[in-house]
Amino acid sequence: MLHCVGEDALEIYNPLSIQYADAQAKKMEEVLTAFRQYCAPRKNTVFERHQFWAYKHNEEAGIDKFVTDLRLRARDCEFGESEDLMLRDKIVFSIADHRLRERLLSTADLPLHKAIDICRAKEAATMQARAMAPNSSIEEQLVHAVSNTGRFAKYAKPQPNSARVALQEEWRTRACRNCGRLHKPRQCPAYNMDCRKCGKKNHFAAVCRSNPDVALVEAEAPDVNALYIAGISRAHKGNSRDTGWSSSLRVGGTLVTFKLDTGAEANVLPLAVAEGLPMPLNMQRTDTVLVAYGGVRIQPKGVVKLLVQARRKQAQLYFFVTDASDTPLLGRQACVQLDLVRKVEALARSAPATKQDLLQQYSSVFEGLGEFPGEHHIYTDPKAPPVIHGCRRIPYSVYDRLKDTLDDLQKRGVISRVTKPTAWVSSLCITEKRNGSLRVCLDPKDLNRAILHQHFSIPTPEDVQGKLAGKTIFTILDEKDGYHQIKLDDESADLCTFNTPWGRYRFHRLPFGIKSASEVFQQTNSEAFGDIEGVSVIADDMIIAAASKTEHDSILQKVMDRAIQLNVKFNKDKIQYMVGRSDTWATSLVPLE
Structure with a gap:
């Protein structure tokens, strides 16, 4: 055997002090036993016990996995007959649920198997309760809120000083979400300021929480029969303020004031205006849906084709008739056709040369x-x-x-x-x-x-x-x-x-x-x-x-x-x-x- 094991094994064998039972008749089993003892890792019982007591319980893994891991670690700790007691104590010490720990501590002469059964029962009850009440956390908050506003709430002892101190400490140490600075309440420098990133008010671009467009992974599939119009509105009496561009155009000899909306993809004619035109309307059915600002979908009554005259040009235009608006609307393409708006490629001030x-x-x-x-x-x-x-x-x-x-x-x-x-x-x-x-x-x-x-x-x-x-x-x-x-x-x-x-x-x-x-x-x-x-x-x-x-x-x-x-x-x-x-x-x- 020694002839076959090679030089590395011989270097280990030569210094070994093997105690043979019969020096004249050396047995191979005795040599193998010596090699096993040499190759076996050296154990440090103190360190193994330290590892055992330092091991933490992962509640998501469950009690059975925790007990199995503890048994594997206890093998090298040489607890002997007290191994079950050590396992029981470790389980009690590691439980994070204080109510469960109180129950374990209140049980007299608690054996290991009973401690495990109690933990298993608690685990099962928790999982079943979650399955029966998926919104339990919200309900618990609501119940807590109601209980705090009950008839006995008015007798609770107020603590204005502690609340004031906590509030003062918060604004002293916590940066404002709207400006990124430390300031007193109601003294934010971003108040009423426009964000240069998203365009909204009351915050700076440096702390803007709007999501960039590049973060969009998936989007709703567009509707091929939907046209976007942002200018749907109803007239308000007594409000004469100009809210946009408008132009008076002739439709069948009648003067109609249209709102010019270069962001709209369609022309819209209110039903009341359409019925007041002197010519007969040849309204046709349409499956097209109008999408207003905010995603509001409007089903038109129909679509008509009308001759519209501007100062310099005229054009046959299609209008979607709806009763959801009081304001006639002219879209981008119609505005260009009638020469009401023009596309300007560049509009810039001359740069200072010196x-x-x-x-x-x-x-x-x-x-x-x-x-x-x-x-x-x-x-x-x-x-x-x-x-x-x-x-x-x-x-x-x-x-x-x-x-x-x-x-x-x-x-x-x-x-x-x-x-x-x-x-x-x-x-x-x-x-x-x-x-x-x-x-x-x-x-x-x-x-x-x-x-x-x-x-x-x-x-x-x-x-x-x-x-x-x-x-x-x-x-x-x-x-x-x-x-x-x-x-x-x-x-x-x-x-x-x-x-x-x-x-x-x-x-x-x-x-x-x-x-x-x-x-x-x-x-x-x-x-x-x-x-x-x-x-x-x-x-x-x-x-x-x-x-x-x-x-x-x-x-x-x-x-x-x-x-x-x-x-x-x-x-x-x-x-x-x-x-x-x-x-x-x-x-x-x-x-x-």
Whole structure:
């Protein structure tokens, strides 16, 4: 046998100390036993028992599967005669249903087989109850709601304080679903704003929950005999407001006012109007169904062919007669036939050729102080003690210039004087800009410790680098006054009170120095301009990058229109218009010409 097993087996055999029963007559069975002992895995009873007690019960798999797995694991634990007791204890410990566990614990001298039977009975009862009442969860909620509004509900002890605390904690820590920011109740900046993604109101595009069209996997089969019309409506007395385009046309010598609907696929004539025409109607039966807005299906009374005369043209048109509308409707094809509407391939403003043309064409974007929609609220830790700083000494060389700067900021509505007591008062910090003007900032060292961070990712130049690949034309815009384009609510303005030699002032716009200012400003800009393809925003700098002049002009027009819509202002002195490279932070990103 040793001759046949090979060199690897001999290397194992040679160091083995085999105790033969008869050294003179060695038996092959003794050698095989030694090999089995060598190859058998070494067991660690402590580890196996740890694995046994750590094993978790999967309720979906059922109690029988759980018991089987436990028996397999118990084989290596060497429980001996106490194995059934260990299995029973493990079952009781692992049951998640507290009522079932109470029943097991309340049973005296509980053997293993009885514990298993109780668990099986509970499993079966649960499955049968679900089968009998598929909506049990909803019914349970309704029953619970009714029980809470019963005759004894009025005697329940109210807990207004805990509810108020929970509500305050929620809006402090949970971002709003409509704007993505933290704010007080009923102060959402997205209120009454149009979403640029779905067109609906009261939310921003960044948090729009509408499903994109590409996610559609299957759709209802179209009806070949259905025509879409969106303009079905009934007239309302006393409402003379113009709700769309209309035109008066002659039908058989009678003047009829039609609503022009280029989105409709058919012409519609109300039954009352059709019966009032002077000529006889040769109405024919039709199987075509009209589909109005919202999917409402309308079965016409019939279809007629009538001669319709406009100013320059006339045409024989088919009309679906229905009593579901009071307004005659002319569809897209008929409007084109009668030359009432024309298709315009392109309608665009001429793009500014130079920087000066840009400043003239969009002069309002470069004048005054901008203001993003909504008000920002600065959140603070309510446990942080307020701190009041005294007034710092101002160098005589900037004394007069500082007073002029404060007067200018007050005139523009950035700051205002404060006479009432405020809990927080910060020191004033002055920096000088490149053009020699002064920038008034807060030194909110203590206030920043109390401010809660509003986390938002700020892109780095490296993050933007990939977007600029293959682009050859660039325009760099700088938002004028940066943070000051974000308005603060009244409570946050009080937090931003500061001392000066001429008394206290407070900021009504987001000041420089607040630790959350950069994230807030980046988030606001991203929501305002981030959805425009070809635009990259870092802080108050905006890069428009394009591969051609046509593409560049299209992106620039979208940015300018958006700025007008949101009342955002740019700095006309820092524009770099249609350049091949930039001397700002984007220098390393923009390729040389």
